[in-house]
Structures are given as C-alpha cells and as structure tokens.
Amino acid sequence: xxxxxxxxxxxxxxxxxxxxxxxxxxxxxxxxxxxxxxxxxxxxxxxxxxxxxxxxxxxxxxxxxxxxxxxxxxxxxxxxxxxxxxxxxxxxxxxxxxxxxxxxxxxxxxxxxxxxxxxxxxxxxxxxxxxxxxxxxxxxxxxxxxxxxxxxxxxxxxxxxxxxxxxxxxxxxxxxxxxxxxxxxxxxxxxxxxxxxxxxxxxxxxxxxxxxxxxxxxxxxxxxxxxxxxxxxxxxxxxxxxxxxxx
Amino acid sequence: xxxxxxxxxxxxxxxxxxxxxxxxxxxxxxxxxxxxxxxxxxxxxxxxxxxxxxxxxxxxxxxxxxxxxxxxxxxxxxxxxxxxxxxxxxxxxxxxxxxxxxxxxxxxxxxxxxxxxxxxxxxxxxxxxxxxxxxxxxxxxxxxxxxxxxxxxxxxxxxxxxxxxxxxxxxxxxxxxxxxxxxxxxxxxxxxxxxxxxxxxxxxxxxxxxxxxxxxxxxxxxxxxxxxxxxxxxxxxxxxxxxxxxxxxxxx
Numbered sequence: 001x002x003x004x005x006x007x008x009x010x011x012x013x014x015x016x017x018x019x020x021x022x023x024x025x026x027x028x029x030x031x032x033x034x035x036x037x038x039x040x041x042x043x044x045x046x047x048x049x050x051x052x053x054x055x056x057x058x059x060x061x062x063x064x065x066x067x068x069x070x071x072x073x074x075x076x077x078x079x080x081x082x083x084x085x086x087x088x089x090x091x092x093x094x095x096x097x098x099x100x101x102x103x104x105x106x107x108x109x110x111x112x113x114x115x116x117x118x119x120x121x122x123x124x125x126x127x128x129x130x131x132x133x134x135x136x137x138x139x140x141x142x143x144x145x146x147x148x149x150x151x152x153x154x155x156x157x158x159x160x161x162x163x164x165x166x167x168x169x170x171x172x173x174x175x176x177x178x179x180x181x182x183x184x185x186x187x188x189x190x191x192x193x194x195x196x197x198x199x200x201x202x203x204x205x206x207x208x209x210x211x212x213x214x215x216x217x218x219x220x221x222x223x224x225x226x227x228x229x230x231x232x233x234x235x236x237x238x239x240x241x242x243x244x245x246x247x
Numbered sequence: 248x249x250x251x252x253x254x255x256x257x258x259x260x261x262x263x264x265x266x267x268x269x270x271x272x273x274x275x276x277x278x279x280x281x282x283x284x285x286x287x288x289x290x291x292x293x294x295x296x297x298x299x300x301x302x303x304x305x306x307x308x309x310x311x312x313x314x315x316x317x318x319x320x321x322x323x324x325x326x327x328x329x330x331x332x333x334x335x336x337x338x339x340x341x342x343x344x345x346x347x348x349x350x351x352x353x354x355x356x357x358x359x360x361x362x363x364x365x366x367x368x369x370x371x372x373x374x375x376x377x378x379x380x381x382x383x384x385x386x387x388x389x390x391x392x393x394x395x396x397x398x399x400x401x402x403x404x405x406x407x408x409x410x411x412x413x414x415x416x417x418x419x420x421x422x423x424x425x426x427x428x429x430x431x432x433x434x435x436x437x438x439x440x441x442x443x444x445x446x447x448x449x450x451x452x453x454x455x456x457x458x459x460x461x462x463x464x465x466x467x468x469x470x471x472x473x474x475x476x477x478x479x480x481x482x483x484x485x486x487x488x489x490x491x492x493x494x495x496x497x498x499x
Binding site: 159 | 302320324327332338350379403
C-alpha cells in the first residue's frame with residue numbers, strides 16, 4: 001500500500017520531468033533550462049540559500065493555518081450546532097467570504113506593517129472561511145438521531161463535542177484545509193514579493209529580476225516540494241484521525 | 248435500578264396547538280415489563296418515545312420514570328433509534344462503552360462484562376471494527392449491548408428491528424428476549440410489525456392517528472413464547488390486531 005503510493009508519486013514526478021525535458025529540448029532557450037541542470041542547481045544551492053527562504057514560507061503558512069483553525073473551527077461549530085448563531089453569523093460570513101483577500105493586502109500592509117503580520121493575516125483569511133463553512137456544514141449533516149442516545153443519557157456539551165461534533169466534522173475540516181492550502185501557497189507567494197528579504201516568493205522574484213533562470217526554476221521546484229510536503233502531512237493526519245473512513 | 252414508566256395525560260402539539268401529534272396519552276409500563284406500541288404511520292408513536300426519553304418536551308402532561316419526572320441527567324435512559332444509534336467514527340468496543348463513558352461508570356468489572364456480553368451476542372472478535380463494516384444485525388446487537396452493559400433504568404427502542412431482513416429480524420427478536428430475560432429492564436418499543444408486538448410485548452398498545460391517541464391496550468398472553476409463535480392462536484391474535492388497526496384506517 002505505502003509502496004504503491006510512493007511509486008505513483010514517483011511516476012507523477014517522472015512524467016512532469018519528461019515533459020519539461022522535452023519542452024526544454026525543443027525550445028532550446030535559457031528561459032527554459034533542462035530539468036537536469038535545475039535539479040543539480042537545486043541540490044547545489046538548497047542548503048546555502050533556499051533553505052532559509054523555505055523555512056520562512058513554511059512558518060508563515062503554519063502560523064496562518066493555526067490561527068485559521070483556532071478561530072474557524074469553534075466558529076463553524078457554533079454556527080453548525082446552534083441554528084440561531086448561524087442566522088446571525090451566516091450573513092457576515094457570506095458577505096465577507098467572496099471579497100478577494102488579495103485586494104486587501106495593501107490595507108493590511110498599512111495597518112499591520114509590511115512584515116510578518118500582514119502576510120500571516122493574509123494566509124489566515126484565505127483558510128479561515130473554508131474552515132468555517134466546512135465545519136458548519138459537517139455538523140449540520142449529522143443526522144439528529146445520532147445525538148439521541150447521548151442526550152437520553154444526559155450527556156454534557158463537552159461529551160457531545162468529544163463523541164459527535166469533533167469526529168463528525170473532522171473529515172470535512174481536513175478537506176477544507178487541503179483545498180485552501182493550494183490557494184494559500186499562491187497567495188503567500190504574492191505577499192512575499194513585498195516587504196521581505198525572505199520566503200520562496202522573494203527568492204523566486206529576486207532570481208527573476210536578476211535574470212537568473214536556474215535559481216528561479218530551483219525556487220519553483222522547491223515551492224512545489226513544499227506543497228507536496230504540506231499535502232502529505234494533511235493526508236497523514238487524515239489517515240490517523242479519520243481511520244473509520246478508510247476502506 | 249429498574250423503574251416503571253408512568254405517562255399521564257400527555258399531549259404534544261406543534262404550531263401553537265394547530266397540529267396535534269399526541270392527544271391525552273396515559274399509560275403505565277410496570278417495572279420490569281415490555282410494552283409494545285403499534286399503530287399506523289403518523290400516529291405519533293415515535294414522538295411518544297422521544298418524549299419518554301426526555302428528548303422532547305410535551306405540550307401538556309408528564310412522564311414519570313421510577314416515580315420521578317423524566318430527566319436524562321438523573322435517570323439512565325437507554326434509547327435505541329431506528330438506525331441503532333451507533334457512532335460511525337467509534338469502534339464496536341467504543342460504541343458499546345459509550346453509555347458507560349457518558350455516565351462515567353467505568354468500573355473494575357466493566358471490561359469483563361463487556362467481553363461476556365459480546366460473547367452472548369455473538370459479536371466477539373469485532374471489537375475493533377467500525378459500524379459500517381458490520382451487517383445490520385450485528386449493528387443492532389452493538390446497539391443493544393450498549394444499553395444492557397450500562398444497565399439502564401429503562402430501555403426505549405424505536406422500530407428497532409425494522410431495517411433488518413425477515414430472518415435476521417426474528418434472530419434479533421430472540422437475542423433481545425434472551426438479554427431481556429436476564430436483566431428484565433422496563434422496555435418500551437415502537438413497531439409497525441404486528442408479529443413483533445405479539446412476540447415481544449407483554450402489553451400491546453394500539454394507537455390511532457390524527458391525532459395520536461391510545462385506541463386500545465391489550466394484555467398479551469403470547470409474549471415471549473417461541474413455541475406459541477407457530478400456533479393458530481398467535482395467528483388469530485395477529486389477525487385481530489390487524490383488523491383493529493384497519494378499523495382505525497391504518498395499515499400494518
């Protein structure tokens with residue numbers, strides 16, 4: 001099982017590698033270097049320069065994610081469990097959810113400075129709405145009957161939470177984080193082109209401005225691996241936390 | 248602790264009395280007996296059960312369990328819904344222990360009793376499975392084990408065997424009777440199968456619909472006897488009840 005998953009990822013990477021190689025051979029421009037050269041470059045400069053940028057990017061994503069979960073999970077739960085709360089909160093969520101968060105970046109940069117805070121707020125905003133909606137819908141989808149054996153024994157809210165609300169909303173919650181993650185990485189890239197000397201966004205844009213295509217591609221490949229790493233972690237969490245769903 | 252169930256002048260209405268679900272229901276289920284409630288769909292029998300379980304407030308009247316007003320915090324009320332009430336994210340063992348967990352009654356011998364009960368129910372070896380990996384009959388056994396392990400004061404079952412195929416249903420009725428004979432918990436079960444009511448109910452309550460009322464209460468001498476199940480008197484009694492229900496304009 002584990003082995004076959006590993007092999008399928010290897011095959012996927014190989015396919016991308018071959019297509020890239022083919023295109024670079026046909027186009028034959030420095031703009032699209034051969035993947036061999038990029039791989040060699042990545043190995044060469046990873047520890048020296050890319051690692052620190054990758055660490056900054058990961059930290060921003062982690063901080064934004066944790067913040068989004070801390071705020072979004074309880075909010076979604078309250079909205080899902082108490083219809084009254086949903087009636088008041090849903091309009092607020094629906095009105096703010098479609099606002100393109102990236103458009104607010106200049107405002108956050110003015111208010112929170114161009115440093116870490118505004119970047120983390122950005123990631124937070126991308127993820128939090130998806131978490132709220134997913135957790136709320138997950139809880140709403142629980143059949144009423146599921147609660148009955150607990151209510152009839154006088155279960156406290158904490159017990160209902162631990163036995164029903166938390167496990168029932170977990171799969172939807174994890175899916176929401178997975179979906180939001182890709183957007184979060186793209187937005188992170190964008191925010192990192194302003195007001196920082198660190199992060200994959202900075203590294204890639206800097207390489208681009210220096211017309212150093214090899215560095216740029218090495219950065220892009222590294223970013224892709226960061227994404228893979230994050231998705232891998234999410235899948236792993238799901239595997240252990242939602243065992244009951246596995247077939 | 249076994250407790251009687253006393254229902255006094257119970258009514259349930261929605262939309263400020265516009266829609267009456269239950270109208271003036273009075274019923275006593277003596278300590279340690281089984282009462283089967285049967286009636287056409289829409290007669291409010293499931294609502295009645297939910298009120299007795301303390302899951303829903305009545306519009307008027309009251310329910311006493313063991314002489315005290317129903318209160319899920321005070322009494323131990325085992326409620327088995329139609330879908331068995333298993334939590335899909337908990338293993339069989341965790342599901343059976345749910346009641347004991349909620350009531351914080353994990354005693355030294357709980358695990359031992361759990362093993363014995365699973366053996367009795369023929370679900371040993373399934374401890375670490377999840378409900379969706381079990382057959383309907385096995386799920387039902389887990390639901391029953393949960394309630395009997397906790398030794399609830401009363402047991403309330405909403406169409407407990409309806410979702411099972413005919414053969415499994417008869418098996419499960421035997422299983423239930425076997426458990427019940429050991430523990431003699433006061434039980435109310437709602438069903439739409441006449442044979443099930445005849446086999447499992449010492450007292451059979453016939454309900455009529457629109458609004459839900461008790462039409463008739465029958466003492467059932469055929470209760471719990473698997474020999475009599477094949478006898479003409481069983482079929483005769485079944486026909487009688489069916490006719491009574493038909494007269495009320497329902498079908499069962």
